[in-house]
Amino acid sequence: MQAWVVDRPGPIDGGPLRRIERPLPAPGPRQVRVRVSCCGVCRTDLHLAEGDLPPHRPAMTPGHEVVGRVEAVGPGAGRFPVGERVGIAWLARTDGSCRFCRRGDENLCTSPLFTGWDVDGGYADACVVDERYAYPLPDTVSDEQAAPLLCAGIIGYRALRCAAVRPGGRLGIYGFGGSAHLTAQLALAQGMEVHVFTRGEQNRRLARELGADSVSAAAVPSPVPLDGAILFAPAGDLVPVALRALDRGATLAVAGIWLSAIPGLDYAAELFQERRLRSVTANTREDGTQFLRLAGRLGIAATTVGYPMAQAPAALADLAHGRFGGAAVLHN
Ligand SMILES: [Zn+2]
Ligand SMILES: [Zn+2]
Numbered sequence: 001m002q003a004w005v006v007d008r009p010g011p012i013d014g015g016p017l018r019r020i021e022r023p024l025p026a027p028g029p030r031q032v033r034v035r036v037s038c039c040g041v042c043r044t045d046l047h048l049a050e051g052d053l054p055p056h057r058p059a060m061t062p063g064h065e066v067v068g069r070v071e072a073v074g075p076g077a078g079r080f081p082v083g084e085r086v087g088i089a090w091l092a093r094t095d096g097s098c099r100f101c102r103r104g105d106e107n108l109c110t111s112p113l114f115t116g117w118d119v120d121g122g123y124a125d126a127c128v129v130d131e132r133y134a135y136p137l138p139d140t141v142s143d144e145q146a147a148p149l150l151c152a153g154i155i156g157y158r159a160l161r162c163a164a165v166r167p168g169g170r171l172g173i174y175g176f177g178g179s180a181h182l183t184a185q186l187a188l189a190q191g192m193e194v195h196v197f198t199r200g201e202q203n204r205r206l207a208r209e210l211g212a213d214s215v216s217a218a219a220v221p222s223p224v225p226l227d228g229a230i231l232f233a234p235a236g237d238l239v240p241v242a243l244r245a246l247d248r249g250a251t252l253a254v255a256g257i258w259l260s261a262i263p264g265l266d267y268a269a270e271l272f273q274e275r276r277l278r279s280v281t282a283n284t285r286e287d288g289t290q291f292l293r294l295a296g297r298l299g300i301a302a303t304t305v306g307y308p309m310a311q312a313p314a315a316l317a318d319l320a321h322g323r324f325g326g327a328a329v330l331h332n
Contacts, residue, residue: 003124009051027074040065066122138296156183175233
């Protein structure tokens, strides 16, 4: 089969990915092999290709928003029959035994495996997954529409809960790409007021189309005090900007796996009055299951741009340069 691998991590325009021929992976115990239909392009893939996140293994195949059909079943696997459509997400394995797994916080597992970082992902014809970490997908959603739900959607859902805005409250969203545009729909469906701060006219247009209450440039003061905010842009210099926009006692949740340096904070203006700054780290399977059910029921729809699998590097470059609004999805 054909698979993209991160060959030499570096700037995306320098061509860090290479497409290679490798044997079809055989599913191990409790694993299934999935014939990839679509794979979403997540900013984390870009961080891995460019070396912002250090490689965990050489020649790793990225991609953790995988939609496909089960084509082979390993020993002891029985959750999904051959032919069933499944989704594969970021969390590939947890140990189930560390103090965080035992208390229900498997997103904080001390020895996790991640799809596209520790185990080969979906920028390929096929990949294998532990069936306990795969998701059934809502029937109402097409393959292309389902792909971005699997990371962008799930992480946004967790970030929204971390920002702890009550129904009807005011949510700020900083950066408006794949994850943010799904989260905004979820927040609006829960009756929140949504204020979007982002660069790029395409992103601002998409935010307006989805019904955001206000849309402005990334670093401008908020028109209203925010009851909670999520930082999706990987830009540490927006942390103080977003903290200043928070009302007393409100939380800023940082959704990304990687963030550029955060400048020094002004305690009185940016943290005092019990404002909180917290990160969002991966997700539990329960987050994924809850979000996918909600997305099906609420009709959360991703704005997608399709690319042939052969053009994975171009899709990543377009993401790096902000050349599309919404989420890119690779097709086999
Ligand atoms: Zn664990
Ligand atoms: Zn992701």
